[in-house]
Amino acid sequence: MKKIKITGNRPLSGEITISGAKNSVVALMPAAILADGIVTLDGVPNISDVDSLIAILEIMGVSVTRDGETLTIDPSGLKSMPMPYGKINSLRASYYFYGSLLGRFGTATVGLPGGCDLGPRPIDLHLKAFEAMGAEISYEGDTMTLKAIDGQLYGATIYMDTVSVGATINTILAAVKAKGRTVIENAAREPEIIDVATLLNNMGARIRGAGTDVITIEGVESLSGTRHQVIPDRIEAGTYVALAAAVGQGVRVTNVLYEHLESFIAKLEEMGVRMTVSEDSIFVEEQGTLKAVNVQTSPYPGFATDLQQPLTPLLLKAHGQATIKDTIYEKRIGHVAELARMSADIEVKGDRIAYQGGKRLEGAEVKATDLRAGAALVIAGLMAQGETIISNVEFILRGYSNIIEKLSALGADIQLIEED
Template sequence: MRKIIINGGRPLTGKVTVSGAKNSVVALIPAIILADGIVTLDGVPAISDVDSLIDIMETMGASVRRDGECLEIDPRGVQDMPMPFGKINSLRASYYFYGSLLGRFGQAIVGLPGGCDLGPRPIDLHLKAFEAMGASMTYEGSNMHLVAGDKQLHGAHIFMDTVSVGATINTMLAAVKAHGRTVIENAAREPEIIDVATLLNNMGARVRGAGTDVIIIEGVEKLHGTRHQVIPDRIEAGTYIALAAAVGQGIQIDNVLYEHLESYIAKLEEMGVRMTVSEDSVFVEKQEQLKAVSIKTSPYPGVATDLQQPLTPLLLKTTGNGRIIDTIYEKRVGHVAELAKMGAQIATRSNYITYQGPNELIGAQVKATDLRAGAAMIIAGLMAQGQTEITNVEFILRGYSNIIEKLTDLGADIQLIED
């Protein structure tokens, strides 16, 4: 078992570069199955979720070459076969194979997805969309068997009962080769959806409206190979901005798209965080006194649920009382008990979190209860006096590319060790 050891209380300074978006690339890789030629992705992060997706693609027959942040995939050898259950169950984003396999073969045999335990995350919206396009579902042991009539999906008018990034992307993947027009209403608007639509259009798809709440897809017969640059990871960027405000003495975060973080940065400015936002970077100054604020997550363009936990340690440094309400995932509170072990005045109250500051954190033995809670533990460990030991670090490595190296370059005393 691996763990992260942090000797906290050290001020950090320097530059850090944000990697490609984890929430994009986990959809872009399955989307490549739809192509009839080689697809190259640039800016692919070095995270374990990417490793798992590459394993799945190779198991299915794809040819994969990886050189640093460049990933080249030839999907022409992919076979119409049951998905490898163990690998599918290891990450939530495996459900994107449903849409891509349905789009290419007219059927998919897959297990239920895994990932972080953040409360109910049903896939009923995905299945509803597939059924509207002519697919039916049966269970075969631990697998779902989705099959389109005559192995050909058809266009449909689909209204999403709730805004869902995963269901929106999965419907797009299934629809790009379907016969006719598909309209998705109440679609999610996240930048990652635009990124996936850009890749599909570069492959020859006809997708309009990505980034709005109505997406229109005209089905095509074939998609070709292409080259695509993955967008910067807005969640990683937001994590490093919070970290810089908490423990930095001047840190520049490069490869940031401000328009992807407007509501988040506005909330930081409300707290009193001093920063300079440039075209593709953010410089965060050394902070003085910060004031407590309340946070409420919501679908894009609101404050992202994925940034709620990384932001929490910084909130503990503020003066006053505040609350955190996550409207997306009810169980996104695993970090609260771990921060309390470090001396934080923080608690859960039914469906929200309350905190009081400022807090002086003390190093402790804590665990990452999920991916973004792990980021919160790292920031808290850097803030704390003494040594912090973090277990369950596999969660963290799923979504933060080269995080140990990046923090070490900023001056952190942090190491990943085998227990």
Template structure:
């Protein structure tokens, strides 16, 4: 158990560099097992989810080495081992092994995924896609069993009833070696899907249309190793941009793809945040005038990302008047609100709407991260707050933010991570 202590209320400045995309990495790693020779992934973030996936690879006999953000995956001696429980249950992205194992072996046993609780997140669409390709899928004793007949998977036309990043990628992984053509309709368009398709094409797959609502896959018999660099993490970038506007005395965020953040940056500009956009960096200038309240509604890409509604929340508390957030993707993504209230925020939830009223000052308190992006929200709030903030459950934060303590310290933040003794009394929250 660890905790983060922040002594806030001081402006930060300098430069911070965004790591490779967490939401890409957790799909690219399972995708790599489809190859029959080593895959070299550069720009892999050093986060807990990546280390958990590496452990899963090693259980299956895959050789993996991770150093200086380069991950080498050699699946040439991989075996299909049933994984009904254990590490496979620890993160949401473990479900990508379903599609990858189906594509590679035509069968697999994978425990139901874990990760942050953001309300019900069923995998029905994934199963529907697998079954359309000819797989038999059953759930037994808390695990998903995937099987195919002797002739293997066959391409098909698959319509996604709901736009889903996870289901789009999972069906893609299963379809790349299926016989014939697969067409995924109403596919998700996120940059991470393009990243996965790029890797697979570099491995010898035939995928067209990634990034549009219709992806076409012509099945191939074999896939080979390759080298691939992961795209920058747009959610990490958005988090540091929101932080820069909230507590910055001039912060430059490097390794950014502007097009991946257009809807988010449009809302920052609507608030009155001044930014200088360059080829692969964005400088956030010190806020010198009162910020305007805004309304945010999350949508699938290219709309405002659900993963960024929590990190932008502390910034909205600095605006004069009421701001509103409606998360149409995960309506239960609201657990950061009671924690902000502990810090003095005027915030409430009415139905599916988060209502925030601008305040003069947050105050340090002991708070708990309930999920990955809620943790990022509380870090920004702690940097804003007067006095000391202690954040518990920081394991959530470490799942998705590469070297966050070092990066914030480099900007001048007074922040440290401490081990929490097993016998520690957490006490009553302030």
């Protein structure tokens, strides 16, 4: 079993470079199979989610070559086949193959998790969009089949009942080769959606409005290969900026797009964090007294739900008491009990997390309950007095590229260890 071992309370300094966006690349890779030629992605992070997607692509006959941060995808050998059961359920973002396979072949057969309740579920908006474009959906055992009635999807006007990044991207993937015009209303506006639309437009798609709440797609008959640079990961950037404010003595975070982090930076400024924002980097100074603030997540460009947990350890350093409310994922509270094990004064009260800052954290044995909770525990471990052991680190390795090496370079005493 892999674990992360941290000896905390050591000041960090130096420079840390942000990798390509996890939430982009997990959609860009499925998007690549819509092309008739080779797609090359630069800036691909070294994370386990990418490894899982490569395995899925190779099972389907796609040739994938990796050279450092460059991924070359040749879909010429792609076969229309049922998605590999187990692999398709190993990561949530594999559902982007639903849209890309529908767009490419007019059909997709995918495995469902065992015992899945086919009532209300997270992919309802995706399925609603596919049905609006002419796909029929059927179930047999643990398998779901999506199939265009005559092998061809048709453009439609689709209103998203709630703002959903995944459903917006999946609808775009299905619509780029559909006949006619597709209009997505109440679309999500995240930078990762713009990144996917940019790749597809460079392949020959006709997508307008990405980054706004109305996206229009004019279907095309074919898409060609291209080369694409993945945008920097705004969640990784926010995580390391928060870490630098918590335990840094002068840390520069590079390869950052400030405009993707405006609401997060505004909250740090409200706390009193001292930093200098440049064109593509943020220099975080050693901090003085910080102020406790209330945090509430909301869809982009609001405060990102993915940054709620990584910010929490820094909030625990601030003086005063305040609350955190996640309006996107109300049950995103797995980090609370683990931080309490480290002597944090934090608890769940109703629909909010209540915290009292200013209490010193103590090292403990804790477990990552999800990706961003794991990031919070890493930061807390670096802040804490003594030794912290984090289990379930597979969650962390899903989304933070070379995290051990990056933090070690700043002076952190952090190791990835193996235990029976």
